Amino acid sequence: MNSRPVPRILAxxxxxxxxxxxxxxxxxxxxxxxxxxxxxxxxxxAQNSVGVQAxxxxxxxxxxxxxxxxxxxxxxxxxxxxxxxxxxxIEHVAEALSGVAVPIVLDPVMISTSGATLIAPDAIKxxxxxxxxxxxxxxxxxxxxxxxxxxxxxxxTQMADAAEELSRKAGAxxxxxxxxxxxxxIIDILYVPDARxxxxxHARIDTKHTHGTGCTLSSAVATLLGHGQPLEHAVRxxxxxxxxxxxxxxGFGEGHGPLGHQAVRRLADEV
Numbered sequence: 001m002n003s004r005p006v007p008r009i010l011a012x013x014x015x016x017x018x019x020x021x022x023x024x025x026x027x028x029x030x031x032x033x034x035x036x037x038x039x040x041x042x043x044x045x046a047q048n049s050v051g052v053q054a055x056x057x058x059x060x061x062x063x064x065x066x067x068x069x070x071x072x073x074x075x076x077x078x079x080x081x082x083x084x085x086x087x088x089x090i091e092h093v094a095e096a097l098s099g100v101a102v103p104i105v106l107d108p109v110m111i112s113t114s115g116a117t118l119i120a121p122d123a124i125k126x127x128x129x130x131x132x133x134x135x136x137x138x139x140x141x142x143x144x145x146x147x148x149x150x151x152x153x154x155x156x157t158q159m160a161d162a163a164e165e166l167s168r169k170a171g172a173x174x175x176x177x178x179x180x181x182x183x184x185x186i187i188d189i190l191y192v193p194d195a196r197x198x199x200x201x202h203a204r205i206d207t208k209h210t211h212g213t214g215c216t217l218s219s220a221v222a223t224l225l226g227h228g229q230p231l232e233h234a235v236r237x238x239x240x241x242x243x244x245x246x247x248x249x250x251g252f253g254e255g256h257g258p259l260g261h262q263a264v265r266r267l268a269d270e271v
Contacts, residue, residue: 006035006036007034007035007077007223007227008035008074008075008076008077008078009035009038009077009080009222009226010038010070010076010079011030011040012039012067012080012081012082012093013026013041013080013082013215014044014055014082014083014085014109014118015045017045017047017048018047018258020211020212020259021047021211021214021215021258022045022083022212022215023039023082025261026039026215027039028216028262029215029216030219032265033220033223035223035226038076039070040066041058041063043056043057043083043084044056048253049211049252049255049256049257050255055085055118057085057086059089060086060091060093061092064092064095064096071100076102077102077226078104078222079102079104079105080104080105080219080221081093081104081105082107082109082215083119084109085118085119085120086120087122087123087125087126090126090127090131091126094131097134098134100134102226103136103222103226104135104137105136105221105222106131106134106135106137106218107139107214108127108138108139108148111143124147124148128148132172133170133171133172135172136231137174138172138175139174139214139221140176140177141176141177141214142159142176145159145162145176149166155183156187159176159189160176163176163189163191163197164191164197167192167193173190173192174190174191175190175221176189176191177214185201185202188200188201188235190235198232198235200239205243205246205247207246207249208257209246209252209256209257209258210256210259211253211255211256211257211258212259213242216241216259217238217239217242220237220238220241224237244260244263244264245260245261246259247260248260
């Protein structure tokens with residue numbers, strides 16, 4: 001029997017009916033990294049590898065009650081926040097998490113891998129004002145980072161400057177993900193306020209099966225923080241987990257298919 005404590009991880013995100021992203025990817029990731037997964041579902045989606053066919057948000061009150069049910073009974077060691085969709089949900093989540101003193105990883109989900117918009121316009125302002133002050137780490141990809149700062153970003157230099165700016169404005173660490181740049185390698189930049197910026201990179205993997213990479217990375221980092229890993233190491237191991245999951249993608253779907261979470265086992269022994 002494993003005597004190590006099991007970190008309790010709460011994932012607050014939308015449901016992906018095809019299982020590739022959202023709550024489903026969160027649960028797989030948390031479990032594979034030795035955590036105990038709890039959920040607060042914000043939105044139900046009908047989606048698959050080729051697109052999003054329908055979105056039905058929960059009420060903010062129902063989302064808040066899901067959070068309270070987990071916190072009041074099981075407790076929590078780290079939190080991952082993903083798709084929130086509406087300002088009402090964001091406001092209720094922020095209120096429910098007020099005073100919760102554990103690491104919070106915020107993945108500002110705005111656009112799906114297939115290109116569908118996943119957040120209402122007024123929700124971005126609410127996210128900046130209500131959730132950024134609570135976040136330990138914010139994990140935007142390049143389009144999301146540009147959207148948050150209201151500018152077009154195209155290369156790694158611009159991304160690095162934008163990550164620093166967002167970190168300063170939000171008062172949180174920022175992991176800017178560079179998969180959308182034209183660089184030969186994937187370059188991500190971790191910027192922590194009043195600390196050095198850290199660059200991570202690896203060779204690109206020639207695949208279309210990348211559905212749920214952002215959800216997987218944010219859940220992995222949250223779980224590793226719940227294990228007690230320092231932020232930089234949690235990001236490094238989390239990126240390794242995502243890369244392994246991409247390399248082991250099962251090849252499902254006609255479009256951007258899901259990752260192979262089930263194949264990534266060795267990293268659980270490293271935390």
